[in-house]
Amino acid sequence: MSEEGTHNAPPAPEANPEEINASCRGPVLFLFFSAALWAVQATGVGLLGSLKMHVPGFLADFSHLTYGRLQANSWVAFLYGFAGNAGLGLTLWMLSRLRGMPLARPGFVLAGAFLWNAGATAAMVGITMGDQPGVAGYELPAYASRLLLIGQAFIAFSAIITYFSRRHQQLYPSSWFLIAGLVAFPWIVGTAHWLLVETPVRGAAQIPVAHWAVTSLQQIWLGCMGLAAILYFIPKITGRQLYSRQWAAFGFWMLLILGGWVNLNSGSPLPVWSIKLSQYASGLFIFVLIAIGWNLRQTAKGVPLLGSNDLTLQCMGFALGAWLITALFTFGNVYSDWNSLLQFTYAGTAVRQFFAWGFFAMAMFGAVYYVAPRLFIGEVDWACSGTYKWIFRLTAIGAVVILLAGLGMSYLHGHALQAGSAEVLKKALMPMRIAFLGEILFFMSSLIFLGSMACLLFRNCCGEYSPMALIRKCRAAKAEGGAE
Template identity: 75%
Template sequence: MSENTDSAANPAPEAKPEAINASCRLPVLFLFFSAAIWVVQASAVGVLGSLSMHMPGFLPDFPYLTYGRLEANAWVAFLFGFGGNAGLGLTLWMLSRLRGMKLARPGFVVAGAVLWNVGVTAAMVGITMGDQPGVPGYELPAYAGRVLFVGHALIAFSAVLTYFSRRHKQLYPSSWYLIASLVAFPWILGTAHWLLVENPVRGAAQIPAAHWAATSLQQVWLGSMGLAALIYFIPKIIQRELHSRQWAGFGFWMLLILGGWVNLNSGSPIPVWSIKLSQLASMLYIFVLLAVCWNLLQTAKGVPLIGSRDLTLKFMGVSFASWALVAFYTFGNSIVEWNNLLQFTYAATAMRHVFAWGFFAMAMFGAIYYVAPRLFGNEVDWACSGTYKWVFYLTGFGVAVVALAGMGFSYGHGYALQESVGADVLAKKALMPMRIAFLGELAFLAGSLIFLCSIACLLFRNCCGECNPMSLIRQCRTTESEGGAK
């Protein structure tokens, strides 16, 4: 608040919220709608994959539908399809609003978004045909990686221009996170693409590198975008100021420093020092947990989040709780016995689901519920907005089930792995948490279907007059020329 010295010279005038919303309409809605399609795809493919695990005789004659490929596809669809589209759309909107400026160069965003979706589609087709690079958590084939890189660069160009278009305002913590996610993504993608897919590093060095890429994509990239949404929407909707800028900064830097280190399996066949450093990082992750939780809890003191009347706030409440749970699990991984017990079980996968669906998707669903109708201005007609609460209940139920399966039922598998039991006992113990989590995955599928219908309903009801492609492009041109004139 006190540091706005360099900008007093010639502050650009602040744009009205309605004007900003209008400038974001086409690109952001395009991203949101793509996200809605991908999230259905991700959950459907995930369910299909789990089915082939529960009923081994299911679809055995199609190489394209084998568990390993479906599993990779599901995560690519979620991470890049849903995470990228929804996260980048929200990034653009939040950055414009926080800067008080119209979105710069929306044409670049549309071009980038098209490329991005082409890239994700190419990745899905590639994996189905057997092109996955063998890195769980980062399954992009080489060509898809290149396309995504360019797509992201185009979108990020617009975001960074918007960010720099005005200098006089205090930087709200959410914009730190958003900038971090924009900078981190090309780095992580570049490292994973170059050092794991195109030109793999030698031997065992791929193990920590792959872990770094997968963990950073999750903790740093998705994490930054999700936390930006939490830190933005919770104070905004309850109309209080964020408790502490200092706490926020502490949590932010700690997340960036530690995000890529944490959660390495203690049994990985790499030198002990890597594992010990990872355990240290997991331990220090309690800093991030404390900083974020303290800040948000103090901000929302006395206000029920999950029990609130506002649906966005409900979403944010569950999202926040899921994030805290995963952060606590990460901290737990610094305890060697805990890590030894749960490594190679369903626990890590379940926690990834909780992070992906409970934290990130919930934050995005909530944010989209808030943002999407406002992009149309006050005259919006969203008849089926009432169904949106089912997105909340279903996804929330799914997250609860998966979390329970992961944290409650993986121990049996963990203990069985530590004893010299036979393969059949082991198989039963390994399947137990997955069978329970399957219920959760079905709920994810149902929730994301409703989400898609809801978004589709919003889109088609409101742009019917102008929903032919030509008028959309014309509109895009006008907003762009207006942006350029300033």
């Protein structure tokens, strides 16, 4: 098929992987390291907020640290800080590798990355000062979304130049997802920025806009970046072919079409038709689930993903499972009884956290584990690859705890809400209290992630004077001393 599109110009020669890795080094590592910092920030702030569910009086005298503000801060730090940085970094690297061309215009990426992080920081400061648009899931003040949009445009510019730098090659499905992620972000955030913050539409009209923006950010933006990683790394590491391009295309287009429609709660104060339409879209989401699930199952047939001794493959396996489970919950919203039971409980947040950490963060952790060391030339390695395994373990346990506890307890909460039970408050708090455990695990894995990134950077940037090398020297010296 690719031959049909042949132009007069001869195809550019494919660059070798080392060259591509070298071209990505600065910008991508900057993005990855920022992501690690933000992950700690997101989980740390989230923990502070959740503590209030145990001790209501905790930090109650500080207007900047209300539960609402901490909660908003935590999600913004995750979404734009961690997910944005890691996802964009991975997008650049994967697009370069898939195109076989070095990253074009790395200067733009660095500039964009600075702007992007400035935007995320501005959002954090703004929310702390009380400047948020009042939408749970889209908490960006106007100035922050402007910075993020400009920063993303710079990065996307580089990505797109790289993408078009060599045309005569069949596109691997991951690159569709990556391109979609690059296009979807300005579309979604631009719409929300314009209609909710910059020139807000009438109050009644904000509800559907906000729902669309929040759902699309999660399902389409995060979904595309995460699935791109999974679709890339599972075949890459197992050394197999992706089972079917056609299945992938089907899943891809259905995800883009349905991603913004799904998950509207049946109790939303909106006309019946939009709720029914959303239910229909949630029902059709089973197509996406089948397409992605079947394709990867056929690809990885006979390979125990979770039991593999390759950490990246383990992470991707868990991320895939988590994505499938959240897709199943999306499909579950086709049953309005189920949805109306859980709509005001912690269940929605539990599934969102599971999606964020079990699927997206897990895919990113796996990808960074693979990519980051390769960005250095020569014999390099994670300084402490044994500890990196704990990122996987802690995140996985945390995600499962949040999902199970969140859902089980939310089920009871939902029943209490429907039966008018006097114990409704107690039941509302139970899932959040148990999910607190999961959040502690996320915090720990983020700390390890940050530590590992720092070790990697120090070791490779400072050579024999890096802290790790010094520690090793000390140890060696001690061992010698002990032997004497």
